[in-house]
Amino acid sequence: MLGQPLPKISTTKAETTFTLPPGAAFCLAPTEKPAGLSGDDYRRARAQAAWALESLNKIIPAETIDGLDWRWLAEQAGHSPKHFLAAAA
Secondary structure, eight states, X not given: OOSSOOOEEEEOSSOEEEEOOTTOXXXXXXSSSOSSSXXXXXXXXXXXXXXXXXXXXXXXXXXXXXXXXXXXXXXXXXXXXXXXXXXXX
């Protein structure tokens, strides 16, 4: 993904080994472009979800909220922050 040559790779039926030079860092992925949400869209959605959770935390402790999907929170807050706050109240 970073445009550098791949590290030395050896594979067997049971495992794959990547041998990196000292101090090296590689970004490995199965495809060149990320699948799904990424980049600015990902950062925006995470910020919207964080805002939504912070807003809910003013009403009830965040520790008591279980099972909320951050993507759902981002979608709700993104559609209309005003309606999200009204529904939360």
